[in-house]
Amino acid sequence: MPQVIIDGQAYEFEGQHKLLQFIQDLGKEVPFFCYHPSMSIPANCRQCMVKVGMYVKSRETGEYEIDDNGNKVIRWFPKLQTSCNVDVADDMVVHTQETDEEVRRAQKDNLEFILINHPLDCPICDQAGECPLQIQTYKYGPEGSRFEVKKVHKPKRVQLGPRVVLDAERCINCTRCTRFTEEISKTHQLTITSRGDKNYPITAPGREFDDPYSLNTVDICPVGALTSADFRFKARVWEMNQTPSIDITNGKGCNIDLWTRDNLVLRITPRFNEEVNDHWMPDEGREAYRIFNENRASKPKQKLDGEQILSSWNNAIATFNEQIEAHDKKDILFVGSPHASVEENYVLSKFANLVGLNPPVFTTHIEKGKGDGFLITDDLAPNTNGSRMLGFNELDEKALKNKVKNAKLVVLLSDHLVDRGVLNADDLDGKYLINFATNNSETTKLADLVIPITTAAEHAASYVNVDRRIQRTLPAKETRYTNRRLDLEMSEGRLDRYGTNFDNWVTEDNKVDCLPLWRFITEAANNSGLDLALTSGREIMEEISGNLASFEGVSYEIMDEQGGIQLSPDTKTAKTK
Amino acid sequence: MAYEFTKEDLKEIEKLKARYPEVKPVTLPALWIAQNRFGHVKPEVQKLVADTLGLPEAHVHGVATFYTQYYKEEKGKHVLDVCTCLSCQLCGGYDILEYLEEKLGIKTGQTTEDGMFTLNQVECLGACGYAPMLQVTNDNYVNNLTPEKVDKLIDSLKNGEKPEYEKIRMPQHKNT
Numbered sequence: 174m175p176q177v178i179i180d181g182q183a184y185e186f187e188g189q190h191k192l193l194q195f196i197q198d199l200g201k202e203v204p205f206f207c208y209h210p211s212m213s214i215p216a217n218c219r220q221c222m223v224k225v226g227m228y229v230k231s232r233e234t235g236e237y238e239i240d241d242n243g244n245k246v247i248r249w250f251p252k253l254q255t256s257c258n259v260d261v262a263d264d265m266v267v268h269t270q271e272t273d274e275e276v277r278r279a280q281k282d283n284l285e286f287i288l289i290n291h292p293l294d295c296p297i298c299d300q301a302g303e304c305p306l307q308i309q310t311y312k313y314g315p316e317g318s319r320f321e322v323k324k325v326h327k328p329k330r331v332q333l334g335p336r337v338v339l340d341a342e343r344c345i346n347c348t349r350c351t352r353f354t355e356e357i358s359k360t361h362q363l364t365i366t367s368r369g370d371k372n373y374p375i376t377a378p379g380r381e382f383d384d385p386y387s388l389n390t391v392d393i394c395p396v397g398a399l400t401s402a403d404f405r406f407k408a409r410v411w412e413m414n415q416t417p418s419i420d421i422t423n424g425k426g427c428n429i430d431l432w433t434r435d436n437l438v439l440r441i442t443p444r445f446n447e448e449v450n451d452h453w454m455p456d457e458g459r460e461a462y463r464i465f466n467e468n469r470a471s472k473p474k475q476k477l478d479g480e481q482i483l484s485s486w487n488n489a490i491a492t493f494n495e496q497i498e499a500h501d502k503k504d505i506l507f508v509g510s511p512h513a514s515v516e517e518n519y520v521l522s523k524f525a526n527l528v529g530l531n532p533p534v535f536t537t538h539i540e541k542g543k544g545d546g547f548l549i550t551d552d553l554a555p556n557t558n559g560s561r562m563l564g565f566n567e568l569d570e571k572a573l574k575n576k577v578k579n580a581k582l583v584v585l586l587s588d589h590l591v592d593r594g595v596l597n598a599d600d601l602d603g604k605y606l607i608n609f610a611t612n613n614s615e616t617t618k619l620a621d622l623v624i625p626i627t628t629a630a631e632h633a634a635s636y637v638n639v640d641r642r643i644q645r646t647l648p649a650k651e652t653r654y655t656n657r658r659l660d661l662e663m664s665e666g667r668l669d670r671y672g673t674n675f676d677n678w679v680t681e682d683n684k685v686d687c688l689p690l691w692r693f694i695t696e697a698a699n700n701s702g703l704d705l706a707l708t709s710g711r712e713i714m715e716e717i718s719g720n721l722a723s724f725e726g727v728s729y730e731i732m733d734e735q736g737g738i739q740l741s742p743d744t745k746t747a748k749t750k
Numbered sequence: 751m752a753y754e755f756t757k758e759d760l761k762e763i764e765k766l767k768a769r770y771p772e773v774k775p776v777t778l779p780a781l782w783i784a785q786n787r788f789g790h791v792k793p794e795v796q797k798l799v800a801d802t803l804g805l806p807e808a809h810v811h812g813v814a815t816f817y818t819q820y821y822k823e824e825k826g827k828h829v830l831d832v833c834t835c836l837s838c839q840l841c842g843g844y845d846i847l848e849y850l851e852e853k854l855g856i857k858t859g860q861t862t863e864d865g866m867f868t869l870n871q872v873e874c875l876g877a878c879g880y881a882p883m884l885q886v887t888n889d890n891y892v893n894n895l896t897p898e899k900v901d902k903l904i905d906s907l908k909n910g911e912k913p914e915y916e917k918i919r920m921p922q923h924k925n926t
Contacts, residue, residue, distance in 0.1 A: 354808075364812030377800075377807035378793035 175263030180272045192256040192267065193221050203269050204280060204309040206287075206395040207347035208257040211451055212356050216255040218287070218347050220309070222279045223256045224249065224268040253279050270313060277313070284314040290325045290370055291396070292342045300397030302410035306345065325370045333363075333375070334382030336402050336456055337391060341373035344398035350374050350390035357453060358386040358547075373398075385549060388456045392442055403459075404440045408432075414666030416649035417444055419636055420458040421512070421629045424552030426638035427454040428736065431462070431630055431649040434668060436683040438462040438630055438650060446736045449642060455549050465650060470610045470617060470625035472686040481623065490693070492622055494701045496582055496605055502530055506580035508573070509533035509565050510588035511554030514634030515643070515724075516713040517609075517626070517690045518556070518563050521586050524694050527703050533586070534566040536573045536595060550639050555629075559637035562723040562740070570595045580604060586690070587626060591616040609690055625687035627652060632689045633662055633710040635732065637740065643727055644737035645710070653686045753798045759783050763802060773803050777813045781820055790821040818872075819888050826861040826868035828907050831885040834871050837878035846882050846895045847871055853904065866908065880918055890915050 174185040179196060186195065194210060196203050206218035226249035229238040238246040247266050253276065256267075270277045288310065295301040327341035351363040351374055362382050366375045376382050391399045413432040420427035420441070428446040431438050441462050443454035473489035474481045484492075497505065507525045509518045522532050537557050544551040561567060568576065573590075577583055577600050584607045590596045592615045601619050608620035611628045629636075631652050635645035648655065648663050657663040672679050691707040698705035707713050711729045718727040727738055755763070762783055766776045780803055784795050791799070791814050800810040814820045821829070830850060834843040847858060850869055854862050861868040877883045880893030890913045892903055903913060 351808075351812075361806030362808055364806075364808035366812055366815040368816050375808075375811075377796070377811040380807060 177261050177263070177265045177267065179267045180269055186261055190261040192223070192225070192254075192259040192261050194257075195261050196256065196267075196269065201269070201271075203256050204284075204305075204313050205257060206305055206309075206345060207349060209349055209352075209393060209452075211453075212349065212352045214258045215348055215352070216258045218345065219255060219283050220280060220287070221256045222253040222276060222283065223259075223270075224273050224276050225254045225256075225259055226250060226266045227262070228264040228266065230264070280313045281315050284310055285318070285320075287345050288314065288318065289320050290342065291345065292324065294343070298343065298397040299400045299405055300343075300394070304397060305395040327371070327373055331375070332402065333399075334384070334387055337382055337387050338400050338402050338405060339374065340398050340400070341375075342398075343396045344373045345396055346372055346374075347395055348374075349393045349395065350399055353386075353390050353393060354384060357389070358384050360384045360386075362387075363390070385455055385457070385545070386453060386547075388459055389443070389453045393452070401440070401459075408434050408439050412666065412668055413439060414649075414664040414669065416630075416647050416664050418629060418646040418649060419555065419644050420450075420454060420461065421464075421555040421636065421646075422458045422461045422553070423455070423548075424550035424555060424557060424639035425450065425548050426555055426636055426642065426644050426737075427458055427548055428644065429454060429458065431465075433630075433649050434666065435678060435680050436650045438465040448736060448739070449638070449640075449644070450548055453548060457549070464612060465628050465630040466683075468613050469628075469685045470613050470623055470687065473625060474617075474620075474623040476621040481618070481620075484622075486688070486696075489622065489624055490697045490700050493607060493624070493693075493697050496607065496622070497528060498701070500582040500605070502528075504581035505530055505584070506576055506582070507531075507533035507584045508577075508586060508588065508590070509535040509560050509563075510586040511535060511538055511552075511557040511560050512589075513587045513690070514556060514629070514632075514636055514646075514710070515559040515563065515717065516634045516710045517586060518560055518565065519713060519717050520691045520694050520707055521584075522563060522565065523707075524698060524705070527698060527705060532563075532565055534568050534573060534576060535560045535588070536568050536570050536590075538588070538593060552639050555638065556636040558639065558641050559635075559643070562637060563717075563721070574600055577601065577604070583607070585609065585616070585620070587611050589614040589616045591619060609693075611687070624693055625685065626690045626693065627685075627687050631655070631685070631687070633729070635710070635714060635727075635729075641740045641742055642737045643724075643732065643740055645714075645729060645732050651684050652688070653684050654688065753784075753788055753795050755784070755787065755798065755802060759787060760802070767803075773805060774809070776803055777805060777810055781810070781814055785820060789827075790824050792822060792824070824861075827866050827887075829868045829870060829887045831870045831872040831875070833873070833875050833877070833881070833883055833885075835874035835878075837874075838881040838883060841881040842895075843882040846884070846897075846900060849897050849900060853900070867904075879920055886913055892916070893918060 176183045176185045193203055193208055203221045205221035207215055226247040229246040229248050231238055240246050268276055270280050295307055301307060329340050331339040333339045351365055354360050354363045362376050362384050363374050365372050388401055391401045413434045416431045418429050418431045420429050427450040428444040430442050430444050432440045441459045443450055443452060445452050473484045475484040507521055509521055525533055538554040539551050540553055541551055577596060582605045586609050598619055606620045607622045608617050609624050609626045610617045611626055617623045629646045630649045633647050635643050637643045651657055657665050657669050668678060695705050695707050714729060718724045732738055763780050766779050780799050781791055784799050785791050788795055796810045796814050797807055800807040832847045854867050856862055856869055858869055858871045875885055877891055882895045883891050883893045885891050892913050893916055
C-alpha cells in the first residue's frame with residue numbers, strides 16, 4: 174500500500190487525498206483559512222504551507238538512493254507547498270510546522286502579512302472566540318506587529334443584504350463567501366472587488382445579497398468580516414452553550430446547533446451531516462430561534478365565559494379528562510401534527526387507543542413550488558413522513574375540515590391549523606377545542622383549553638424528514654420543570670455552571686411553564702385510572718421501535734452515533750409486526 | 751441614460767464568444783468594447799455587459815474593478831497617465847506631472863472642465879529606458895518628456911491627433 178511520511182511517521186493511504194485534508198483526518202493540524210472541504214481549492218490564503226519532498230529512486234534499478242548516513246535521499250520540492258492542493262503521493266515526505274523550523278517561520282510570516290491591514294478589534298468583534306484568524310494567530314502567529322504605518326481603511330458596517338453585514342477591514346480575502354455563492358448556492362451574488370490591499374467581497378452595484386442561504390457565508394467566514402445582522406452583538410460565543418438539534422422549519426431536517434444563553438436560543442447554525450445538509454442550512458431555518466423564545470404558550474389556559482384565563486396544571490388535567498369523558502367517542506377527533514415529533518404523535522395515538530378512539534388524523538403542510546431541490550423543501554413541516562409511518566389517517570385539508578365540523582371535541586396537537594388556513598373560527602364554533610401548543614397563535618386563541626408543551630429545543634424527540642431519515646433533537650433550553658444539572662443530555666455553559674439563581678444574568682422568566690406532551694398525557698391518563706407510563710422521548714422511541722415495523726431498529730443511541738437513521742421506504746404504512 | 755450596444759458591437763462579441771470554450775473569458779474584451787463605445791464601464795455598463803454575455807453581474811463587476819485600465823467613472827476624452835515611479839521620478843516625472851497640472855489647471859486625478867483631459871499619476875508602465883513618460887488613454891506612450899513635448903502633445907490632442915507609436919532603440923553597447 175502506498176505510504177506517506179508526515180513528520181517522521183509513516184501513514185498508509187488509499188485513493189486520492191489532498192494533503193491538508195489527509196493531515197486533518199489524522200487528527201493533526203496545519204493552519205489554514207481559505208480551504209473548505211465542500212468547495213473548490215483556490216490556495217489563496219497561503220497559510221497551510223508545508224515542506225514536501227519525495228524519496229529519490231534510481232531510474233535504472235528502481236531502488237531508493239541512499240546517502241552517506243544510510244538514509245533515503247529526499248528530493249525536496251523547490252518551494253514550500255500549500256498543503257490544501259497537494260495530492261498525497263506514494264513515498265512523499267512532509268514536514269509540517271511541528272517538526273520544521275522553516276515551515277513554522279513561513280506560517281508565522283504569512284500571518285504577519287495577513288494581519289498587516291487587519292484591524293485587530295477582537296474585543297468588539299463578534300467572531301472573537303470562534304475566529305480561525307484569532308486562534309491561529311495565537312498558535313502560529315508573530316508575537317507583535319512590526320507594521321508601524323497607517324493601516325488601509327475600507328468600508329465598515331456595509332449591509333450587504335437583509336441578513337449579512339460586512340466589515341471589509343477585517344476581511345482577509347479568502348474568497349470562501351464568493352465561492353459559496355458560486356458553487357453551493359449558485360446565486361453568484363458575491364465577488365471580490367478591486368485588488369491588492371483594497372479588495373473585499375461585495376455584491377454587484379445596486380444589488381442585494383438576498384441569497385436564501387446567505388448566512389452560511391457568515392459561518393464559513395474565517396474572520397469577523399461577515400456577521401449576521403440579527404445575531405450581531407447579542408452574545409459572546411463563550412457565554413453560550415451549543416446543543417445539537419434538528420431544523421424544524423422544513424422537511425429536510427437540516428442538522429443544526431442551538432446556541433443558548435440563559436435559556437434563550439440566540440442563534441442557530443448548521444451542523445455537518447454529509448447525508449443531509451453537508452455544512453449548510455437555509456436562512457429561514459435560523460429564524461426559527463424565535464419560535465423557541467418568543468410568544469410561547471406558558472401555563473395552561475382555559476376559556477371561561479368566552480375569555481381565556483390562566484389555569485393550573487391540576488385544573489388542566491382534570492378538565493382534559495372531564496371533556497374526554499363527557500363526549501361520545503364518535504364525537505371526539507384527535508388531530509396529530511406533522512409539526513410535532515414522532516414521539517409526541519405516538520403518545521397522542523397511544524392515548525387515543527387507550528380510551529378507545531380512532532387513531533389521530535393529520536394533514537400535511539406543503540407549499541407547492543417552495544422547494545429548491547437543495548435544502549428548502551415544499552414540505553413546511555419536519556415530520557410529515559413520521560406521522561404517515563405511525564399509521565395516522567392522512568387527510569387533505571378539505572377532508573380534515575369536514576371531520577372537524579362533524580366532531581364535538583377536537584384535540585389538536587401543535588399544528589396551527591387556523592393560522593395556516595385549514596380551519597377557520599366558524600368550523601370550530603360550538604366545539605370544545607383542546608390545543609396542545611408550543612406557541613400562542615390564532616389557533617390557540619380559539620381554544621377552550623390550551624396546554625403548553627415543550628418545543629424541539631426543550632425535549633429529546635425525533636423527526637422523519639422528506640427522505641425518510643429519522644433524526645433527533647436534544648433539550649437545549651430548560652423549562653420550569655427541568656434542570657440542566659440533573660438532565661445529563663443537556664449541555665452546561667459557563668454561565669450555567671457557575672451562575673446561581675441569584676445572579677443578575679439568570680432570568681427565571683426565560684424558562685417556559687410547559688410540559689412534554691408525554692408527561693401531560695401520562696398524568697392525565699393516570700388521573701383517570703388508565704395505565705400509562707411514558708417518561709422520556711428515549712423510552713417512547715424504544716417502545717415505538719418495538720411495536721412498529723416501520724421504526725424497527727431505531728434507537729437514540731444509533732441515531733446519535735450515525736447522525737440519524739435512513740428508514741427503508743418500503744415499510745411506508747406497515748403497522749405492528 | 752440607457753446604455754446599449756450597437757449591432758456591430760454585438761456581432762463582435764458573438765465572434766469573441768466563438769473563440770473560447772466558455773463565455774467567462776469574453777468578459778475582458780467585451781468590457782473593452784463597452785469602454786470604447788461609452789468611454790467608461792460604470793455600473794450600468796457593467797450590467798449591460800453581464801446581460802449581453804449572460805454572466806453574473808457580480809462577476810463582471812469583480813473583473814471591471816480589478817483592472818485600473820477600465821474606467822469605473824466618466825473620464826476626460828484623453829486620459830494622461832503620467833508615470834512617477836522610480837526611473838521617471840529620477841528623470842523628472844514629478845516635474846512633468848506638475849507642469850501638466852499647471853497647464854491644464856487641474857489637480858492629479860481630476861478632469862478639465864471641457865472634459866478633454868484627465869490627469870493621473872501612475873506607477874511603472876515598463877518604459878524606464880525612455881523616462882519620463884506618459885500614456886494616453888490606455889494606448890500609445892509618449893516618451894522622453896520635456897515641457898515642450900508636453901505642449902506639443904496637448905495641442906495635437908486638442909486638434910484630434912493621437913500620438914503616434916514611437917519606436918526607440920535601446921542604448922547600444924559597443925563591443926570592443
